[in-house]
Amino acid sequence: MQMVEVMNDQDDKKITDQLMSACERVKLNEPMAKHTTIGVGGPARFFAIPADADEMIRLIRAAIRLRLDYIGVGRGSNLLVRNGGFNGLVVNVGANLGKLEVRKRTAYAEAGVSFTRLGRVLMKEGRPGLEFAIGIPGSVGGAVRMNAGAYGSEIFRVLKSIKVIDGKGRIVVMKPEHLPFRYRSSGLPRTSIVLSAIIHCPPGETDDRQYEKTLDRLESQPLSNRSFGSTFKNPPGDFAGRLIEKAGLKGVLRGGMMMSDKHANFLVNVGDNTRANEAEDLIEHVIETVHSRFGVRLEPEVIIIGDR
Numbered sequence: 332m333q334m335v336e337v338m339n340d341q342d343d344k345k346i347t348d349q350l351m352s353a354c355e356r357v358k359l360n361e362p363m364a365k366h367t368t369i370g371v372g373g374p375a376r377f378f379a380i381p382a383d384a385d386e387m388i389r390l391i392r393a394a395i396r397l398r399l400d401y402i403g404v405g406r407g408s409n410l411l412v413r414n415g416g417f418n419g420l421v422v423n424v425g426a427n428l429g430k431l432e433v434r435k436r437t438a439y440a441e442a443g444v445s446f447t448r449l450g451r452v453l454m455k456e457g458r459p460g461l462e463f464a465i466g467i468p469g470s471v472g473g474a475v476r477m478n479a480g481a482y483g484s485e486i487f488r489v490l491k492s493i494k495v496i497d498g499k500g501r502i503v504v505m506k507p508e509h510l511p512f513r514y515r516s517s518g519l520p521r522t523s524i525v526l527s528a529i530i531h532c533p534p535g536e537t538d539d540r541q542y543e544k545t546l547d548r549l550e551s552q553p554l555s556n557r558s559f560g561s562t563f564k565n566p567p568g569d570f571a572g573r574l575i576e577k578a579g580l581k582g583v584l585r586g587g588m589m590m591s592d593k594h595a596n597f598l599v600n601v602g603d604n605t606r607a608n609e610a611e612d613l614i615e616h617v618i619e620t621v622h623s624r625f626g627v628r629l630e631p632e633v634i635i636i637g638d639r
């Protein structure tokens with residue numbers, strides 16, 4: 332999609348008016364540091380918080396008509412926005428769209444439902460499949476987009492279907508077999524916004540071992556620090572954390588960003604005035620160092636958007 336090339340206040344006002352005719356809550360130049368767990372990031376030129384799915388649909392259609400670049404965000408727990416910010420519309424899907432219903436053999440969750448909450452509710456109701464979700468601080472929409480998972484499980488294994496607004500503004504129901512999903516990726520294009528998901532979860536024995544592993548995982552994470560979870564995907568047959576640790580990168584700093592000394596694959600924000608470029612510099616440094624030591628090129632799991 333081509334982005335609108337307009338920079339002046341009048342154009343911003345015109346665009347804001349049109350977006351506000353679709354969605355009541357639209358802000359200008361909203362700092363994304365406030366909406367990401369890593370706590371850094373430049374401004375979103377337009378930032379909208381739709382109250383419900385209808386507002387969301389009207390908003391996305393307005394953005395498409397305006398030829399405005401747009402992106403959906405949930406809880407910002409896997410997102411790094413560069414210092415220059417996002418020159419388009421950031422749609423906050425995670426603030427609302429919180430309906431969750433456990434049905435006979437499935438669960439219906441809107442995109443804004445907390446993924447941890449979904450995991451907990453299913454566990455309590457004796458519905459196996461998403462025990463690993465407990466402790467993942469994202470939204471259902473973000474979990475679908477990222478194909479979130481842990482310990483060999485992932486959401487696509489139990490996904491029955493999703494409802495999305497596609498890049499043409501159409502409402503489409505998709506099944507996993509329609510998507511080229513893989514490890515930590517749904518294959519959904521960026522312009523497809525997830526509205527809801529149906530999880531296949533008939534009653535059964537929940538996996539207590541999986542749940543215990545989930546609790547152990549939480550113990551091993553530097554949860555008192557701001558982070559976006561695992562920075563890199565695990566390369567086939569190995570662990571990114573193992574390679575980072577072996578390369579002597581635990582505790583390495585770039586400004587206020589550090590490769591955690593508790594969990595080598597976590598990049599943590601330990602500074603007071605940390606900037607997004609410090610995270611990106613550290614990511615590049617880790618990629619180059621691990622590559623030169625082991626010949627493996629790590630791929631970031633975190634989604635990086637915006638202008639430098």
Ligand SMILES: Cc1cc2nc3c(=O)[nH]c(=O)nc-3n(C[C@H](O)[C@H](O)[C@H](O)COP(=O)(O)OP(=O)(O)OC[C@H]3O[C@@H](n4cnc5c(N)ncnc54)[C@H](O)[C@@H]3O)c2cc1C
Nearest residue numbers: 405406407408409469470472473474476479480525559560
């Ligand atoms: C402490 C910590 C632990 C973590 N542990 C794990 C883990 O064990 N396993 C794991 O897989 N991840 C983990 N993560 C990463 C993260 O929580 C997951 O990837 C989560 O699913 C992201 O959801 P979100 O709502 O925060 O997405 P965001 O960070 O808001 O967005 C991530 C991506 O999804 C897109 N997106 C978000 N919502 C939508 C939507 N409704 N429609 C379309 N696209 C959307 C965004 O555009 C972006 O590309 C962890 C993160 C932290 C901070």
